[in-house]
Amino acid sequence: MSASLVIANLDVYYGQIHALRGVSIEVEKGRVTTLLGANGAGKTTLLRTISGLLSPRGGSIRLDGEELVGREPHEIVRRGVSQSPEGRQVFPGLSVKENLDLGAYTRSDKVGIKADFDHVLTLWPRLGERLAQRAGTLSGGEQQMLAIARAMMARPKVLLLDEPSLGLAPVIVAGIFETIKAINDGGTTVLLVEQNAHLALKVAHMGYVLETGAIQKCAPAAELLADPSIREAYLGG
Amino acid sequence: MKGAAIGYALFVVALAAIWGVDQFVIPYTDRYLTDMLLRVAICVISVSGLALVLGFTGQFSLGHAGFMAVGAYSSAVMSMKFGVPFPLAVLLGGLFAGVAGLAVGVPSLRLTGDYLAVVTLGFNQIIIVAVQNSGSFVDAVRALFGTSGAEGKPAELVLGSFGEVLSRFGDLGGAQGLTGVPLETNFGWAFTWLLLALVTLRNLLRSPHGRTFAAVRDNEIATRSLGIDTTRVKVTAFVIGAFWAGVAGSLTAFKLSSIFPNQFESKVSIELLAMVVLGGSGSLSGPVLSASLLTLLPEFLRGLAEYRMMIYALLLVVMMIVRPKGLLGTRELSDVILAGYRRLFPVRKPA
């Protein structure tokens, strides 16, 4: 159950600041597309706009041909786009189970929800051990797992991931990226926003580079990995 | 130096003008009009103080009327029970209110906005309740300390005199009001105090201190990281604001001759707050303007007198939604006039 997401000529402003300039990205069905860029390039802005938290001044965002711009955030989730936001944003006072339940808020198919719940616990058994625990007491890595699991509970057509590696130890990050690959193998389209270019390009099929609000490069991931300018800027030479 | 000299000269001229008007024009003026002018002056003094606290330092003070009450009652008592002359009584009223401001401000200013609003509201209520119960306070004091008599041991005399002072101070008439305050407020004094308030506040705001106030309002954490003791800044603004509220309250007492605790209810604090916000928090002349207009407005809306508060409230809500920065926002009237002037007479650049 995946879809394609086509973003065309997106213009987003923060007050007077032109945060995204004519951004065009195509997230291919069933693939992992990654968006790279330094801090402040506009990556989170883009994801927030897709999810409907921000309104673009111009451009379009189409999910399988259907326009998302102008829709309420809860509508967009209903249509099949869910996000694991920057900084995890788990609900700290609620239990792990309640967080997961919230991920499935827009759904009413009890059987399907149960199936996804079990599936999510297979991907992340650690969460299964901590179902009754308050999400705020989980470690950073566990919270990241929860955030992604929660987004998966919506059975999304497109999964948006905002900097899953942020602030986590390399060992944990490696595990998370393995799971991302597994999720994609299961058929979910993924748009991955990352600062850790190396890992992102390893798991992605297609890569875009965003610099101060504009797309600078777009190429298959393998090409970008080998590209010397990318090496220098994002891969530490 | 020249600028300062001009400033002083203007000040003296203004003072002379005020007292000139008081002596030569007011006696022939309609009493009603004079009363209106006095009310406007007093209101503006109070509101200016609040503008400093709210607009410039960004603190939600919902108890401004409480400080007015402190000023009103203390100056009345000073005059009636201790024979202090009027001008000094007003000053003392302001000082007492300032001290009250210190007492309230120091512990509460580390609270965030909403909580400060509630504490000041609570303080306002406590003042009212305290005044209403002043009768029982006086009884308690009399019972505790006794009153001074000529005979008795030194310790008794001291305690007795202290008790006497306290009970004289505490005899505030309760809910029935404090009557018999001498009618001393006139145009001259009201506008002199107004001039003093506006001049000192304006100078304060233009000084380096003035910048600090706005800095604290806009981003307290950043200001603190610059090494500025923001709590001290906030408390200072609070105390100054309270002082002017006290002055306004004192002038009110000597104008009305009788003061009642419910004249200083939180409702009044809220009206004052509204005047600052509607005029533009961040401006001094804005609130001055709105305070004047809103004090005069009921006069022109005589027919709608019953709906006054409703219109007020509606105005408040609509303004908040439509023009949250208030009439003048952060600009001063002089800026607005200057901008208007420039638009009418644009300066043409040489080719």
Place this chain on the structure above:
Amino acid sequence: MTLFLQQLINGLSLGAIYALIALGYTMVYGTLQLINFAHSEVFMMGAFAAFLFAGAMGWGDGAGVGAAAAVALVAMGSCAILGMTIERIAYRPMRKSTRLNMLITAIGVSIFLQNLALRLWGTNLTFPDLIAKTNWEIAGVNVASNSVMVLGVTLVLMIGLTWLIEKTKIGLAMRAVSHSRETAALMGIPVDRTISFTFALGSALAGAGAFLFLLGAPKVDPQMGAMPGLKAFVAAVLGGIGSVPGAVVGALVLGLCETFVSGYVSSTWRDAVAFCVLIVILLYKPSGLFGKHIVEKV
């Protein structure tokens, strides 16, 4: 001892009413970080709704439990609608504004409603004694039927509310929204609708509180909401604003304090109790009994 027990019951009874009002404050604050100054006027309007409805139906003294129940439901329903309307018209447009501006808008709505009631209905109206009041002797203590009713109804409402918040989907949504509106939106929760519901719920409880209040103090007046509202707010702060159990505990504590001070010290200082409690709390533990520590993010 009997005096003590009597005061205890009175205090809990008073606290129960404060709790019903306090819940409205705490739920709205938890969701929007707004002190809903207009809440006390919603309470007042609930009392008027009860009064007007009873009048329209021609119910007077002794009309019976059925009539009382109907009146209570009408009060709750009217408050729910009023609360939602206020949110929609006055607060929603202000969502992106500063806290001060929202506060001022709330104050404006509060003043407007008070004066509207004054214009429309005047002051000093009396609510009929719909249910005959009796006193019972239990273990030598004089227990008023009123107190029993207040405590009973409040208990039922509390149980209902707890079930709603903890066990239902909408309750989960409310809790999510009070954590973070944005993240809740990312879950597909219709945030605006959830906030409306929160207001409706809090207001309905205030309406119930108004009805119960009238049973013991049958005066209907446009100013009647100010004091109970302020005290209920203090109770919410005492318990930790934003916390539902906190509001209830804070309210009961406040009710007890007020009753004991009034009974053993002096009734003239009754109103000051709430404010003294407020000041003490804000100076020593602003987050209240159950509250989370408020940390300012840079």
